[in-house]
Amino acid sequence: MDFLSLFVLVPILMLVGFLPCKNIRQIRTVAVIGSSILLGLSVALVCMFIGERAAGNTAEMLFTFDRVWFPTLNIHYSVGVDGVSVVMLLLSSIIVFTGVFASWNQQPLTKEFFMWLILLATGVFGFFISVDLFTMLLFYEVALIPMYLLIGVWGTGKKEYSAMKLTLMLMGGSALMMVGIFGIYFNSAGSTGTFTFNLQEIAQNGIPIEAQRIFFPLTFIGFGVLGAMFPFHTWSPDGHASAPTAVSMLHAGVLMKLGGYGCYRVAICLMPQAAHEQSWFFLILTGISVVYGAFGACVQKDLKYINAYSSVSHCGLVLFAILMLNETAMTGAFMQMLSHGLMTALFFALIGMIYGRTHTRDIREMGGLMRIMPFLSVSYVIAGLASLGLPGFSGFVSEMMIFVGSFQHTDMFHRVFTVVACSSIVITAVYILRVVGKILFGGVQNEHHKTLTDATWFEKIAVVTLIVCITGIGFFPSFVSDIIKGSLTIMTSW
Amino acid sequence: MSYTLIIVALPFLMFLFLGLVGGKMKPVVAGLIGTTGLIISTVLSYIAAGSYFFSVGKIGETYQTIVPMNFEWLRFTDKLHIDLGIMLDPISVMMLVVITTVSLMVHIYSFGYMKGERGFQRYYALLSLFSFSMLGLVIAPNIFQMYIFWELVGVSSYSLIGFYYTKPSAVAASKKAFIVTRFADLFFLIGILVLSFYSGTFSFRDLTSPAGCAFAQSITDTFMGWSVVSWAMMLIFIGGAGKSAMLPFHIWLPDAMEGPTPVSALIHAATMVVAGVFLVARMFPVYIFGAPDVLTIITYIGATTALFAAVIACTQTDIKRVLAFSTISQIAYMITALGVSGYGAHEGLGYMASMFHLFTHAFFKALLFLGAGAVIHAVHSNEMDSMGGLRKYLPITHITFLIACLSISGIPPFSGFFSKDEILVAAFEKNQIVFWCLYFCAGLTAFYMFRLYYRIFWGDNNKVYQHTPHEAPASMTIPLIFLAALTCVVGFIPFSEFISTDKTVFHTHIEWSIASLSILVAVTGIAIATWMYRKKNTSSDKVTASIKGLYTAAYHKFYFDEIWIFVTKKIIFNGISQPVAWFDRHVVDGFMNLQSTITNYLSRKIKFTQSGEIQDYAWAFMMGAVVIISLLVFI
Secondary structure: OOOOOHHHHHHHHHHHHHHOOOOOOOOOHHHHHHHHHHHHHHHHHHHHHHHHHOOOOOOOEEEEEEEEEEEEHHHEEEEEOOOHHHHHHHHHHHHHHHOOOOOOOOOOOOOOHHHHHHHHHHHHHHHHHOHHHHHHHHHHHHHHHHHHHHHHHHHOOOOOHHHHHHHHHHHHHHHHHHHHHHHHOOOOOOOOOOOOOEEHHHHHHHHHHHHHEEEEEEEHHHHHHHOOOOOOOHHHHHHHHHOHHHHHHHHHHHHHHHHHHHHHHHHHOOOOOHHHHHHHHHHHHHHHHHHHHHHHHHHHOOOHHHHHHHHHHHHHHHHHHHOOOOOHHHHHHHHHHHHHHHHHHHHHHHHHHHHHHOOOOEEHHOOOHHHHHHHHHHHHHHHHHHHOOOOOOOOHHHHHHHHHHHHHOOOOHHHHHHHHHHOOOHHHHHHHHHHHHHOOOOOOOOOHHOOOOOOOOHHHHHHHHHHHHHHHHHOOOOHHHHHHHHHHHOOHHH | OOOOOHHHHHHHHHHHHHHHHHOOOOHHHHHHHHHHHHHHHHHHHHHHHHHHHHOOOOOEEEEEEEEEEEEEEEEEOOEEEEEEEEOOOOOHHHHHHHHHHHHHHHHHHHHOOOOOOOOOHHHHHHHHHHHHHHHHHHHHOOHHHHHHHHHHHHHHHHHHHHOOOEEEEEEEHHHHHHHHHHHHHHHHHHHHHHHHHHHOEEEOOOOOHHHHHHHHHHHOOEEEEEHHHHHHHHHHHHHHHOOOOOOOOOOHHHHHOOOHHHHHHHHHHHHHHHHHHHHHHHOHHHHHHHHHHHHHHHHHHHHHHHHHHHHOOOOOEEEHHHHHHHHHHHHHHHHHHOOOOOOOOOOHHHHHHHHHHHHHHHHHHHHHHHHHHHHHHHOOOOEEEHOOOHOOOOHHHHHHHHHHHHHHHOOOOOHHHHHHHHHHHHHHHHHHHHHHHHHHHHHHHHHHHHHHHHHHHHHOOOOOOOOOOOOOOOHHHHHHHHHHHHHHHHHHOOHHHHHOOOOOOOOOOOOHHHHHHHHHHHHHHHHHHHHHOEEEEEEEHHHHHOOHHHHHHHHHHHHHHHHHHHHHHHHHHHHHHHHHHHHHHHHHHHHHHHHHHHHHHHHHHHHHOOOOOHHHEEEEEEEHHHHHHHHHHOO
16 A cells, blocks of 8 residues: 555545444544544655655655556556645645534534545545546546535525535536546547556647647636636635535635646646647636635625635636746745635634624624634634735745746736736735724624633634644745745746 | 844744733733843844944944845745845944834833733734834845835734724724735835846845946836836835825824824834835935936925925824824935935935934934823823813923924924934935925924924913823833933934945034024924914914915815725725626626526426326327438438
């Protein structure tokens, strides 16, 4: 058994472990143990990865494992990681770990809830370790389907509508992507004469430019839907607003990263020439996402909607930076994924905790929470400051990396667009401070809120873990950027 | 000189410590811990200044730039990387002294002023955070570190303005301050991007060294008809203008007075607001060699702001707001002085004068604010109308406040006279229009400061107070006395022997022809104020009635707030955000929903074909078979 497959195996074992559970206590035990193991595994993986790189192992993918699965179509179960996927795995395990604590009192149908949640996690982990396009696609779908049930059953508000919309739109995206992937497959032979799903082999063989021109936009849009690219982002506000806390966390924190990761790994790495040719078009779309999402967030009244639009803006920045096709901006993009994942998970966790107490997410119905629940409020302020890119938090380093990297582009068009994207930092400040000022400061709006209590110990675990990660990256960004950058130099050497 | 690290690091550790465990301590203990940390920092920065200016830093007649610490923090590209480190040169060492001194005074003063306030520990934690950020800003060896601390300064200012967070006006003011300065910071950031793109470095050493300035001259690229270096430096200046409250970004500063008064003294008078001046001074060689046209713009912005703010200050009735506008006006003096400066020994007089005025202003303006705080503490109001005759009740505050007023008005031998005189000389030599503008401002300054002074301490001598005002406790009067003493002596420092554009010692003397002019105008201003406000009389009403239009406009701060509110509320919120949100829900999302509606509609239309009746199916099957067979047969 190889090391990477443990990331899929542990969640599956957790699923099995849930089956005999009789009460919420046992379920929690299984969930906490399993997610702690996953967190431990990913930390170990980071250490091993750094060790390997330090020892001079320059292979593109490390810890690889390959087994033929379906010989007729040359489908393999093939896993391996580079710096980018290591970071994504770390992110996912942190979010799963904190997600478990954030859904401590999830009722009813606790067992089913956790099983679907962990199934989703299985898909996510599998996606990030795959080097085979087919298995990648498979895990991708595994990650999407549970979302429908998690929102439809355990959600709030117009949950059926949101669940349906989210699933249909993402499925629409994956339909496009599937066409793209099969297109890639049937053009993957190069000079070898055999079709392959293996990412590295495809990149080596090269895809004819005519095929790239057709399949690049298909795959990019396909993954872009999940990355909330304008105009395919509208699933995000409704979906996030209806989803239960842990699902929102996992969805915005990890699932949306599948989009960015896929855009990079499949669309750009396999079809670099088409990416060069067509990047201007997608830069415009993602540039719109960045500013549009931020403006959209300014007038929302529901905390989750504000955050969802903020995610559109931040994730837009991820795709925007990837399309700059230079090392610095791409490194920034992955740091932004990591940072946005952590920040938005923190936001959704806090919103869930506040909602669980006040039973409202409408910012007009809250006020003066700082005095009532200082821990949650201070954490919310920290999340807000991280989100608006304050130095000392992860948001700042990733945004600066993106802006500086993008601005190094010699083309005026790219630089002008960078300036446009930069302007989002002001709008972000506007909507963050608006919310903070309304709900945390000022006088108490509702007399009933005065009796509410502050965070419990398990909520504190979730919040503190995320804050520590965010500030950790903010203070020692080189640690992460070196891991990512090392892998990108190899990949961007076209 | 690596011990300078401690000066910066200690406040940060204090912030972490007080922020994490301060809430569980007794308030006084938390305050003492924060103050102790700052005392150490202050002592160390005095030592650093002493050894820098008199031994380590000075080689011959020239001051060296010392970088005791520098490490790479985050690498962007091979050339561009953010380093964190410490750079000591005359202006940064001077700033260390200013910041730690004023900050220490504020720490001590706050024991009395903030006594019994809820969140006392948080207050000291935030003061430490601010001190850390401001110190980190001035010692930055590269522009990106400066930007980092620039943002941190902004957020600590935000949290201190909004210290009384249950008060809606304080929350609004803090938000406004943050967003306005953030908006300006955006330009700063873009400026950094442009500059680093062309120069390939963030480091001040490379940028401002003679070789670096040569780069600035060698770049010939233009953008929309203006050299890219000018663009970059203009954008960077806008960033500075945001923090330093230059037109049209000044609107946040008067509102920032919602914060506790000691905070106003520290952040919004002595230190943070001069960050913009410091920035221009730091980049000065690039301005003078690479973008002299921008320097001209800076001069005029400065002069206009100085006049504009001085006029408004004459009409305000909230004592802290008078001081706020006075601050804007004085900072504009410094900016203008930089604008009219040249490079070289005596050519660079404006630069030296600007830094000199920064130095003296920090002390007397902090003194004014702290004095105003003592007054507010005594009468529990900011409004002049509820004051009068307070000299009997607050003797120490009265004397120290008077010293500060004389100093800012430019009466010798107080410090403000010396620095203001140098600025006027520099302006006189370079640009007559600017000189007369500043000269008129000097008169206005004397007038509005003494208007303030008389209305607080004289005026209605027989005013009856509900609670008899008391002199402030010792913790508050000691800083006042100390700062007053500084105000009396620092003017005699031969500043040109420490700070100059090319870091070489030169000598200046007082230009008595201009000095006597400036004393004349100051005395005139004071005389008018005395006539109008010393005793309660109707002369001031008569004067305001005669210039009613101007008075009303000035009283409403020339309607700048209204313009900004129009821009933010009407244009950004109602003009952009609302339509965007609507567009998103109804057009983009509507299109998605439309697809499902169409699908639904079509399936409803064709659902009759799935009737479930076997006859229908058989009929359709037959017909289909007939059609297919006939097609096969006939085609």
